[in-house]
Amino acid sequence: WTRLxxxxxxxxxxxxxxxxxxxxxxxxxxxxxxxxxxxNLHEQRTIFTTDGIHPATLSFLAPSENVExxxxxxxxxxxxxxxxxxxxxxxxxxxQIGRYSDEFYPTSTGDNFIKAGMPTILFEGGHFVxxxxxxxxxxxxxxxxxxxxxxxxxxxxxxxxxxxxxxxxENRETHYDIIYRNVKLNTGHECILDVxxxxxxxFEEGKDEISFVPFVVEVGxxxxxxxxxxxxCTGKTFVCPNKYPKLDAKVDFxxxx
Numbered sequence: 001w002t003r004l005x006x007x008x009x010x011x012x013x014x015x016x017x018x019x020x021x022x023x024x025x026x027x028x029x030x031x032x033x034x035x036x037x038x039x040n041l042h043e044q045r046t047i048f049t050t051d052g053i054h055p056a057t058l059s060f061l062a063p064s065e066n067v068e069x070x071x072x073x074x075x076x077x078x079x080x081x082x083x084x085x086x087x088x089x090x091x092x093x094x095x096q097i098g099r100y101s102d103e104f105y106p107t108s109t110g111d112n113f114i115k116a117g118m119p120t121i122l123f124e125g126g127h128f129v130x131x132x133x134x135x136x137x138x139x140x141x142x143x144x145x146x147x148x149x150x151x152x153x154x155x156x157x158x159x160x161x162x163x164x165x166x167x168x169x170e171n172r173e174t175h176y177d178i179i180y181r182n183v184k185l186n187t188g189h190e191c192i193l194d195v196x197x198x199x200x201x202x203f204e205e206g207k208d209e210i211s212f213v214p215f216v217v218e219v220g221x222x223x224x225x226x227x228x229x230x231x232x233c234t235g236k237t238f239v240c241p242n243k244y245p246k247l248d249a250k251v252d253f254x255x256x257x
Contacts, residue, residue, distance in 0.1 A: 013107045023109070030113065037081070037119045037152055039145070040110040043134070044126035046198075046228065048098065048171045055129060055228075056098035056171050057137055058144055060085065061122035064104040065115040077119040079165035080158065084151035085144050086168055093140055099168040100124055121148065129228065132199065132212055176217065179227030180255065182234045186243055194222035195245050195253075214251040219244070231255065 003012045009020045018024050030038075040063075048056040062078035064070070071079075086097055100122060105111050114120040123144065128136040178197040185191040196218035201210045218225075233255050240253035 012109050013105075015107055015109050015112045017107070026109070030118070035118060037077075037121060038110070038113050039148065040113075040120055040122045042122065042124050044100075044124035046127040046132075046177055047173050047175055048126055049174045050095055050098040050169045050171065052172055052174045052226070054095040055127040055175075056124070057093050057096040057126050057128045058089065058140055059098040059100045059122075059124035059126060059171055060144075060168065061100035061102060061110075061124075062165065063108070063111045063114050063120055063122060064102045065111070067104045069102050069104065073159065074114055074117065074119045076159035076162040077155075078114070078121045079162035080155060080160055081121055081148055081151045082168070083161050083164035085147045086164065088147045089140065089144060092143070096128075097168060098124075098126075098171040099165070100171055123148075127228070133209075174226055176222070176225055176227050178214065178229045178231065179222055179225065180231050180233050182232060183238050183245075183255070184233070184236075185238055186240070193220050195219050196222045196225065196227070197251055216245045216247055216249055216251060219247060 003010050005011055005020055005022055007020065011020055011022055014020050014023045015027075018027075044056065044059055046055070048059065050056050060082040062075045062082060065072055065075065090097055110120045110122055123141065125134060125137045125141045128134070128140075131137065176196040177199050180195040180197070182192055183195050185193070195216060197214045198217045199212040200215050202213050204211050237256045238253060239256055242252075245251070245253055
């Protein structure tokens with residue numbers, strides 16, 4: 001549930017610095033022989049949708065090799081594989097497959113592998129409504145992996161059909177996990193606002209499963225975002241040890257009738 005290793009180094013931003021043992025090991029493995037493709041497997045936050053309504057349950061990317069985002073032959077190879085995956089899955093999870101931003105990240109592992117000449121395909125496993133443990137996401141992620149490997153094995157490193165990749169909608173950052181609407185705070189003056197909450201995946205000692213702990217991420221006018229769950233607090237009482245919900249703190253308030 002994190003990109004940090006035990007030394008708290010972000011492994012996906014350590015390509016050049018090589019502060020981590022893991023990145024040194026990975027680069028040595030890649031340099032040891034010629035690989036045809038790299039599959040860069042990630043999870044994706046619940047904040048993304050494909051259209052402002054449907055969650056980006058799966059997202060894909062043919063990473064850029066430069067700041068200009070040039071569509072190179074290696075990128076076309078990746079796009080062709082992703083297009084084939086999209087063709088097979090778009091009916092299984094309609095409107096839930098997105099295309100991740102192709103902004104170039106100079107220290108990113110995937111961007112540097114493709115820049116060095118190895119076609120690299122990014123997978124992102126995101127949200128499926130009412131499924132925070134990602135059971136449904138894992139199912140479709142596995143199907144996507146199958147079709148990607150099948151396409152790679154049959155493609156002879158070709159680029160046929162790469163243009164269809166551009167049909168995949170780009171991810172949009174539109175949602176929070178929960179938004180409490182029209183919360184009336186316990187202040188001396190009338191103060192009505194929205195409170196946005198995101199779950200953090202935290203491993204708690206002694207528990208077998210990840211805990212989803214709600215944290216306050218935005219307070220005020222949150223009309224520019226939607227919530228996977230929205231709670232209208234009109235006419236209800238905000239009960240909290242503090243007058244205000246604190247940003248970046250665990251949710252410690254309740255809403256009572």
